[in-house]
Amino acid sequence: MKKLINDPADVVAEALKGMAAAHPDLLRVDHEQRIVYRADAPVQGKVGLVSGGGSGHEPLHGGFVGPGMLDAACAGEVFTSPVPDQMMAATRGVDGGVGVLHIVKNYTGDVMNFEMAAEMAAAETGVEVVAVVTNDDVAVQDSLYTAGRRGVGGTVLVEKIAGAAADEGRDLAGVADVARRVNDGARSMGMALTSCTVPAAGRPTFDLGEDEIEIGIGIHGEPGRRRVPAAPAREVAEMIMEPILADLDFTGDDGVIAFVNGMGGTPLIELYVVYNEVATILAKAGVSVARSLVGPYITSLEMAGCSVTLLKVDDELLRLWDAPVKTPGLRWRA
Amino acid sequence: MKKLINDPADVVAEALKGMAAAHPDLLRVDHEQRIVYRADAPVQGKVGLVSGGGSGHEPLHGGFVGPGMLDAACAGEVFTSPVPDQMMAATRGVDGGVGVLHIVKNYTGDVMNFEMAAEMAAAETGVEVVAVVTNDDVAVQDSLYTAGRRGVGGTVLVEKIAGAAADEGRDLAGVADVARRVNDGARSMGMALTSCTVPAAGRPTFDLGEDEIEIGIGIHGEPGRRRVPAAPAREVAEMIMEPILADLDFTGDDGVIAFVNGMGGTPLIELYVVYNEVATILAKAGVSVARSLVGPYITSLEMAGCSVTLLKVDDELLRLWDAPVKTPGLRWRA
Numbered sequence: 285m286k287k288l289i290n291d292p293a294d295v296v297a298e299a300l301k302g303m304a305a306a307h308p309d310l311l312r313v314d315h316e317q318r319i320v321y322r323a324d325a326p327v328q329g330k331v332g333l334v335s336g337g338g339s340g341h342e343p344l345h346g347g348f349v350g351p352g353m354l355d356a357a358c359a360g361e362v363f364t365s366p367v368p369d370q371m372m373a374a375t376r377g378v379d380g381g382v383g384v385l386h387i388v389k390n391y392t393g394d395v396m397n398f399e400m401a402a403e404m405a406a407a408e409t410g411v412e413v414v415a416v417v418t419n420d421d422v423a424v425q426d427s428l429y430t431a432g433r434r435g436v437g438g439t440v441l442v443e444k445i446a447g448a449a450a451d452e453g454r455d456l457a458g459v460a461d462v463a464r465r466v467n468d469g470a471r472s473m474g475m476a477l478t479s480c481t482v483p484a485a486g487r488p489t490f491d492l493g494e495d496e497i498e499i500g501i502g503i504h505g506e507p508g509r510r511r512v513p514a515a516p517a518r519e520v521a522e523m524i525m526e527p528i529l530a531d532l533d534f535t536g537d538d539g540v541i542a543f544v545n546g547m548g549g550t551p552l553i554e555l556y557v558v559y560n561e562v563a564t565i566l567a568k569a570g571v572s573v574a575r576s577l578v579g580p581y582i583t584s585l586e587m588a589g590c591s592v593t594l595l596k597v598d599d600e601l602l603r604l605w606d607a608p609v610k611t612p613g614l615r616w617r618a
Numbered sequence: 619m620k621k622l623i624n625d626p627a628d629v630v631a632e633a634l635k636g637m638a639a640a641h642p643d644l645l646r647v648d649h650e651q652r653i654v655y656r657a658d659a660p661v662q663g664k665v666g667l668v669s670g671g672g673s674g675h676e677p678l679h680g681g682f683v684g685p686g687m688l689d690a691a692c693a694g695e696v697f698t699s700p701v702p703d704q705m706m707a708a709t710r711g712v713d714g715g716v717g718v719l720h721i722v723k724n725y726t727g728d729v730m731n732f733e734m735a736a737e738m739a740a741a742e743t744g745v746e747v748v749a750v751v752t753n754d755d756v757a758v759q760d761s762l763y764t765a766g767r768r769g770v771g772g773t774v775l776v777e778k779i780a781g782a783a784a785d786e787g788r789d790l791a792g793v794a795d796v797a798r799r800v801n802d803g804a805r806s807m808g809m810a811l812t813s814c815t816v817p818a819a820g821r822p823t824f825d826l827g828e829d830e831i832e833i834g835i836g837i838h839g840e841p842g843r844r845r846v847p848a849a850p851a852r853e854v855a856e857m858i859m860e861p862i863l864a865d866l867d868f869t870g871d872d873g874v875i876a877f878v879n880g881m882g883g884t885p886l887i888e889l890y891v892v893y894n895e896v897a898t899i900l901a902k903a904g905v906s907v908a909r910s911l912v913g914p915y916i917t918s919l920e921m922a923g924c925s926v927t928l929l930k931v932d933d934e935l936l937r938l939w940d941a942p943v944k945t946p947g948l949r950w951r952a
Contacts, residue, residue, distance in 0.1 A: 286811040286831065288888035288924060290850040295891060298851075302890030305897035306878075306910040342886035362887075477620040497620065516624040517632075544640075548885040551920050552676035553696075554622035556636030557629060563639035576640040578946070580914075586885050588920065590622060608952055612912070618942055618950050 343613030
């Protein structure tokens with residue numbers, strides 16, 4: 285295992301120190317609790333957005349904290365859920381008096397811990413909490429850490445769009461409704477060329493042969509649909525797009541946000557090769573692309589591979605997508 | 619070699635198609651000549667900025683085309699200089715009547731071809747061209763493809779800051795002066811945990827042992843200063859920061875832009891661990907950080923590793939750094 289780390293036990297704590305040092309204008313980090321806050325949290329009168337999950341998926345979630353997106357993110361150990369105490373502290377820390385939305389990827393530990401945190405926060409401080417669970421991965425129904433579908437790339441889009449809705453001053457029910465609509469209209473599927481190594485484990489999470497790829501992989505290396513021989517990008521794109529397009533009708537006047545995500549170890553030049561294939565498939569399927577996002581936004585450590593997320597949009601969701609955002613990971617505001 | 623590509627011969631052409639498909643609002647691509655233009659080029663009355671070089675370093679350079687940064691980027695084959703005809707076409711294509719700046723990384727092929735292109739463009743169309751050659755890499759004096767120092771991460775900062783100067787309406791001499799000042803104040807050094815594979819070659823560019831890293835690596839895998847046993851991030855950061863800090867005095871009231879760059883295969887969580895070490899070293903050295911940039915901005919295909927660039931700034935350079943930019947790779951404008 286060659287990694288740019290010190291002691292494997294310190295990776296998350298040191299990465300959070302690095303984030304705090306790099307982005308003092310945007311972020312404030314509670315190193316004790318491992319919570320990344322936007323620098324000016326809580327914002328009075330604004331619905332607070334909290335997400336979080338295991339580390340190793342950066343920039344998700346801490347890199348999406350800032351104006352127009354999340355108010356706080358709880359960092360667990362690598363590929364391990366944060367704990368309810370963290371989530372409760374984050375919930376209190378972003379409470380601007382009008383409630384808090386939890387954005388939770390559908391993994392059993394995350395869902396359970398966020399539920400406990402919401403109950404504790406409500407009981408202790410009376411803050412109203414609504415949770416939206418993302419489950420956009422069409423690859424498999426149940427999985428290693430999940431009942432139902434896994435939450436993956438759609439989560440990035442939920443955080444951006446719900447963040448914009450909160451920025452506009454909507455109430456908790458309204459922000460939660462937008463978040464649910466994004467999740468309902470998003471479908472994703474991923475694939476891996478290589479495994480990845482959790483620092484504390486020191487060996488690859490799974491084994492993949494020299495000429496083998498896995499279609500439908502989870503972001504923690506959970507099994508996908510099948511292993512196949514390494515194939516050209518054209519065929520890979522077809523294998524991940526077919527189940528997405530089969531799962532929801534993406535045709536329609538307003539089109540989609542097409543998001544080609546890198547798993548952490550795949551260079552951008554390859555992601556653009558994949559995007560080219562995705563665009564070709566969408567054109568053939570009669571799906572128009574309203575916006576795109578290409579890059580590593582929800583990663584799996586140094587795994588090589590990609591995922592595609594499509595989000596069916598309407599005028600309102602597009603407007604919220606285009607709204608200013610200023611976070612370390614996603615930014616279109618000075 | 620497992621990569622998300624089709625035929626190795628088509629990687630650059632297909633990645634450019636992907637870029638064009640993903641960013642129609644920002645970019646226009648001449649697929650024949652392999653030039654990425656900002657969508658509204660040429661901008662009349664503005665100095666045009668052209669860069670380019672071998673592909674495989676994305677988002678550099680095509681991903682830095684757009685308002686506030688480059689007007690055009692010429693894409694060569696992977697790790698291979700573009701040709702003078704391309705550069706001449708790009709120069710003409712961005713000529714808004716007040717001259718064109720070439721931003722050239724110091725590699726012999728790039729420098730020679732940009733020189734030829736400048737002469738051809740001047741002779742054919744009378745456009746005035748000034749070239750600024752970046753050579754910020756302190757690792758080695760001469761190298762596989764370079765006489766003198768190599769141009770690396772500082773190039774990103776030159777493109778951003780000179781782009782802002784051009785946006786402000788400065789004349790060619792003024793924009794070139796800003797670009798030179800950025801290059802003069804920037805120092806970089808990189809390191810690799812792994813090699814990378816040029817698609818057309820099909821095998822790693824160099825060999826690096828399982829427990830070995832290379833300090834001072836070039837962005838094409840050119841030899842660095844030395845190979846050492848794999849070491850903690852803390853020691854790696856010291857090995858690349860020491861030569862940077864020894865080469866230029868970065869202390870002073872205005873501080874630096876601290877840029878921790880990923881080589882393509884290194885996940886963001888590791889770059890933040892490195893940033894934490896860099897911040898600690900800078901604090902000890904009495905160097906204050908005015909701004910930071912953390913992420914994969916000048917890559918070497920899927921190479922795992924990082925580089926650090928420090929740029930000594932003043933009020934003017936900081937203001938230009940903060941100025942709005944809207945490109946696929948760097949963006950802080952709606």
